[in-house]
Amino acid sequence: xxxxxxxxxxxxxxxxxxxxxxxxxxxxxxxxxxxxxxxxxxxxxxxxxxxxxxxxxxxxxxxxxxxxxxxxxxxxxxxxxxxxxxxxxxxxxxxxxxxxxxxxxxxxxxxxxxxxxxxxxxxxxxxxxxxxxxxxxxxxxxxxxxxxxxxxxxxxxxxxxxxxxxxxxxxxxxxxxxxxxxxxxxxxxxxxxxxxxxxxxxxxxxxxxxxxxxxxxxxxxxxxxxxxxxxxxxxxxxxxxxxxxxxxxxxxxxxxxxxxxxxxxxxxxxxxxxxxxxxxxxxxxxxxxxxxxxxxxxxxxxxxxxxxxxxxxxxxxxxxxxxxx
Amino acid sequence: xxxxxxxxxxxxxxxxxxxxxxxxxxxxxxxxxxxxxxxxxxxxxxxxxxxxxxxxxxxxxxxxxxxxxxxxxxxxxxxxxxxxxxxxxxxxxxxxxxxxxxxxxxxxxxxxxxxxxxxxxxxxxxxxxxxxxxxxxxxxxxxxxxxxxxxxxxxxxxxxxxxxxxxxxxxxxxxxxxxxxxxxxxxxxxxxxxxxxxxxxxxxxxxxxxxxxxxxxxxxxxxxxxxxxxxxxxxxxxxxxxxxxxxxxxxxxxxxxxxxxxxxxxxxxxx
Numbered sequence: 271x272x273x274x275x276x277x278x279x280x281x282x283x284x285x286x287x288x289x290x291x292x293x294x295x296x297x298x299x300x301x302x303x304x305x306x307x308x309x310x311x312x313x314x315x316x317x318x319x320x321x322x323x324x325x326x327x328x329x330x331x332x333x334x335x336x337x338x339x340x341x342x343x344x345x346x347x348x349x350x351x352x353x354x355x356x357x358x359x360x361x362x363x364x365x366x367x368x369x370x371x372x373x374x375x376x377x378x379x380x381x382x383x384x385x386x387x388x389x390x391x392x393x394x395x396x397x398x399x400x401x402x403x404x405x406x407x408x409x410x411x412x413x414x415x416x417x418x419x420x421x422x423x424x425x426x427x428x429x430x431x432x433x434x435x436x437x438x439x440x441x442x443x444x445x446x447x448x449x450x451x452x453x454x455x456x457x458x459x460x461x462x463x464x465x466x467x468x469x470x471x472x473x474x475x476x477x478x479x480x481x482x483x484x485x486x487x488x489x490x491x492x493x494x495x496x497x498x499x500x501x502x503x504x505x506x507x508x509x510x511x512x513x514x515x516x517x518x519x520x521x522x523x524x525x526x527x528x529x530x531x532x533x534x535x536x537x538x539x540x541x542x543x544x545x546x547x548x549x550x551x552x553x554x555x556x557x558x559x560x561x562x563x564x565x566x567x568x569x570x571x572x573x574x575x576x577x578x579x580x581x582x583x584x585x586x587x588x589x590x591x592x593x594x595x
Numbered sequence: 596x597x598x599x600x601x602x603x604x605x606x607x608x609x610x611x612x613x614x615x616x617x618x619x620x621x622x623x624x625x626x627x628x629x630x631x632x633x634x635x636x637x638x639x640x641x642x643x644x645x646x647x648x649x650x651x652x653x654x655x656x657x658x659x660x661x662x663x664x665x666x667x668x669x670x671x672x673x674x675x676x677x678x679x680x681x682x683x684x685x686x687x688x689x690x691x692x693x694x695x696x697x698x699x700x701x702x703x704x705x706x707x708x709x710x711x712x713x714x715x716x717x718x719x720x721x722x723x724x725x726x727x728x729x730x731x732x733x734x735x736x737x738x739x740x741x742x743x744x745x746x747x748x749x750x751x752x753x754x755x756x757x758x759x760x761x762x763x764x765x766x767x768x769x770x771x772x773x774x775x776x777x778x779x780x781x782x783x784x785x786x787x788x789x790x791x792x793x794x795x796x797x798x799x800x801x802x803x804x805x806x807x808x809x810x811x812x813x814x815x816x817x818x819x820x821x822x823x824x825x826x827x828x829x830x831x832x833x834x835x836x837x838x839x840x841x842x843x844x845x846x847x848x849x850x851x852x853x854x855x856x857x858x859x860x861x862x863x864x865x866x
Contacts, residue, residue, distance in 0.1 A: 323770055352769075356763050375773050
């Protein structure tokens, strides 16, 4: 399967002449990359995806795929695969007919359609369900049909709009692995829209964090997590202590704070709450007139600290990430 | 050890609810039962209690040329109205739900207005406009009039389906390579079809039963069945009327059942 680069070149989209959904966004997505658009609802991530798909026409700026300007190419000639959050399967057609749809639109001969549909369904472990209708499938199975339907046409680009959002936690995790594995095996460029930071961190090669129609930061998951550039990114991804009392604001992850005996501490404080998370405990500690979040990983026994205990906080200055103001 | 089953105490509310429902059903069905009784009663006038059972009135109905001619005419008109209102109402609903039309609420109300107006007014208005514009009272004029009354039914059922329509399904089709025309025929049309046809069933029945509008627009020897029955009743009130009513009811039922078998309305619209 061939894959293609995607380039958004200073793309802007306004709705109803006033709401700026996407504001001069420029993105360079590499061929074969798993690229996530991450942000809260209304940040412009879905609109950006829909402009790549061709459902929305940018007010200004250009969209390039594989080096070609496709801004004016209609949706049905863009040769892309897309998976929707609601799956958007054709309820009046069987699983096999759903998957065959894209091939039929391309006038692929019947015997070849049958062969490719069977292969696509095997790829997502749905062999045997060809004659079912979408309504007779579980959410996870519908998701797989949607994936097979998008991939069977061998698109250069696969667009996913919160495809796992409707699944329960356990199934979502399993589908994360499957989707990532499938994407790597096929080498397709995948653009993944999500508001779930854990999902984005777990699956992506690179992430663009979006806020209010703008891209705040683009980078690998570790980069985004360890070196957030702006206050928004630091706050949106995981838990964070924002230290803005000094001359330059900084961010400190809860796991970088050590709970130590009061004598060795940088700050003395009192435990407000201790939330047991399974593999770790998240403490809220009142110290120096504010609340700090500290995460302590359990190696061996669970720490005995409880609300009301006096603790000391310590961290390294190098772990404080400076933020752009 | 198995637990003894919990005893259900007698539920007065539930019993009352059941009773009320049975009463309502009886109220709805009793008139039809009475018509059937009269249709089978051999006395030459409508009377109660019945004194026997005969198919004489059905014979009379089927052997009277006037009845037969008007029955076929009514069926023919209703079939035309079904087709026309499905096409017009369906297209209207699509335009109203999808098009970026100014004054959409006003247009919807406008297309629905034949439902609000008393049919006798619509009939009179059409009669006068036809005469004034020199059209006269041709058969197609009658079909158009019926269609005017029937379109709101199709419009309403189709709008209901379109209201719950997930447009991502159409987007999925277009991203898979379907041109706008193919999206319409492969996805949109099959998905709204049950709503359109449910409206079509109403359209058929509305036309087949139509009396006030027809009254103004029929010509001698070109009357529809309800008009013929009305004229007949002015002079004779015998079992033939009841037999005709039974045939009408059964024909309407047959159409509904046929469409239900054909496209499975039940899954989409509660009839």
